[in-house]
Amino acid sequence: MSADSSSFEKGLNLIANILNERNINELKPYFANLDQPNQENAVPRGRVANIFLILVSEGELVIRHEGGEDISIARLMDNGYPIILHEKLVSAWRRETLEMLRHHYDTYKDNVNKIRGKNDEWHCYLRPFQGGGKRTEQKSDVEKQEKSKGKNEEYIGGLCGECPNCMIFGYAVKDENYNVKSRIEGDLYFSTLPENKSVVVRTFNAVDETTHTTYIPTGGERTGVLFRLSLIKEGTIFVGKVAIKDLSPAEFLLSLYSLVNTTRIGGVKSDFGKIKVIIPNIILCEHEVSSGYDIFTKVKDKNDTTEVVRAINSYLSENFKNCKVYTNTDFTPNINNVIKSNENEIIINAWKDSTNFKKSIEKFVNAKQSP
Numbered sequence: 400m401s402a403d404s405s406s407f408e409k410g411l412n413l414i415a416n417i418l419n420e421r422n423i424n425e426l427k428p429y430f431a432n433l434d435q436p437n438q439e440n441a442v443p444r445g446r447v448a449n450i451f452l453i454l455v456s457e458g459e460l461v462i463r464h465e466g467g468e469d470i471s472i473a474r475l476m477d478n479g480y481p482i483i484l485h486e487k488l489v490s491a492w493r494r495e496t497l498e499m500l501r502h503h504y505d506t507y508k509d510n511v512n513k514i515r516g517k518n519d520e521w522h523c524y525l526r527p528f529q530g531g532g533k534r535t536e537q538k539s540d541v542e543k544q545e546k547s548k549g550k551n552e553e554y555i556g557g558l559c560g561e562c563p564n565c566m567i568f569g570y571a572v573k574d575e576n577y578n579v580k581s582r583i584e585g586d587l588y589f590s591t592l593p594e595n596k597s598v599v600v601r602t603f604n605a606v607d608e609t610t611h612t613t614y615i616p617t618g619g620e621r622t623g624v625l626f627r628l629s630l631i632k633e634g635t636i637f638v639g640k641v642a643i644k645d646l647s648p649a650e651f652l653l654s655l656y657s658l659v660n661t662t663r664i665g666g667v668k669s670d671f672g673k674i675k676v677i678i679p680n681i682i683l684c685e686h687e688v689s690s691g692y693d694i695f696t697k698v699k700d701k702n703d704t705t706e707v708v709r710a711i712n713s714y715l716s717e718n719f720k721n722c723k724v725y726t727n728t729d730f731t732p733n734i735n736n737v738i739k740s741n742e743n744e745i746i747i748n749a750w751k752d753s754t755n756f757k758k759s760i761e762k763f764v765n766a767k768q769s770p
């Protein structure tokens with residue numbers, strides 16, 4: 400990398416290394432250039448990286464969704480297939496991104512504060528809860544306001560509204576007159592095996608470790624002092640897709656890095672389960688292509704990751720020839736190698752780009768409001 404090239408081009412070069420693409424001009428149309436604030440970047444411009452994912456459970460996995468059963472099941476064809484909701488992956492992914500940003504901030508605080516244009520301590524954290532929920536902690540004014548609007552879905556407090564995490568995954572209004580929507584979207588991750596082959600029911604002793612009682616606050620069927628829980632079997636394969644839209648190269652690299660290093664899914668400590676992320680295919684296109692369900696139908700009932708990777712790659716390379724299709728057995732080692740050796744520069748550039756993205760939105764909003 401030459402010292403005088405822009406951070407946009409530096410980032411593209413790293414992405415080219417990961418994808419094994421020789422010509423960075425092939426990548427340019429699919430990423431936002433956020434080297435400077437530009438209101439044109441405030442709205443979606445058809446720059447989509449479709450990331451195909453395989454999630455493998457590395458132990459027995461509890462994937463409870465708010466208000467639901469132990470495991471969510473999609474009824475497809477004649478069978479029920481366990482699914483992971485995108486929100487479940489995103490909360491783990493965001494936590495991983497925040498950990499990386501905090502770790503970096505501890506070493507490079509002055510550099511980051513200069514980009515922020517502030518000298519106070521940067522804080523950003525996730526605090527998900529149900530709108531009508533059981534939380535007893537003090538609620539902030541913003542949260543109270545949200546609640547009084549009758550919002551019942553899960554929302555998040557504690558986000559700073561300025562860091563790459565907030566600008567990439569979105570955040571709700573505080574004092575600003577706009578919301579930032581997530582530039583990462585996904586749907587469902589489907590187990591390749593039906594529930595009779597991928598779910599196991601276990602019975603636990605229901606003594607709560609904090610209160611030493613048999614009360615179970617987060618669910619689970621109580622049978623006297625015992626309760627049963629459905630768990631995803633070790634080695635179960637889930638497939639799905641995320642669409643990453645209009646990110647700068649540095650924001651994209653940071654997101655990929657935190658995605659492949661997301662090793663646990665689940666918001667509650669007792670629900671944590673270890674997973675492995677495999678990325679066999681990345682399609683750059685001017686729109687979204689395929690979906691979790693689409694690739695699920697191609698790998699249904701397959702129980703071997705190599706076979707699943709092969710089936711996904713051959714289907715996608717055959718059917719999306721008008722887009723840029725990149726295949727690999729797994730991009731994860733490439734992503735780790737390339738990013739690890741450029742980590743500080745990528746995170747610094749992600750901070751710059753996210754700051755410029757925020758300024759771009761402000762320019763756009765102000766331009767719309769002025770007569």
Ligand SMILES: [Zn+2]
Pocket residue numbers: 522523524558559560561562563564565566
């Ligand atoms: Zn933030």
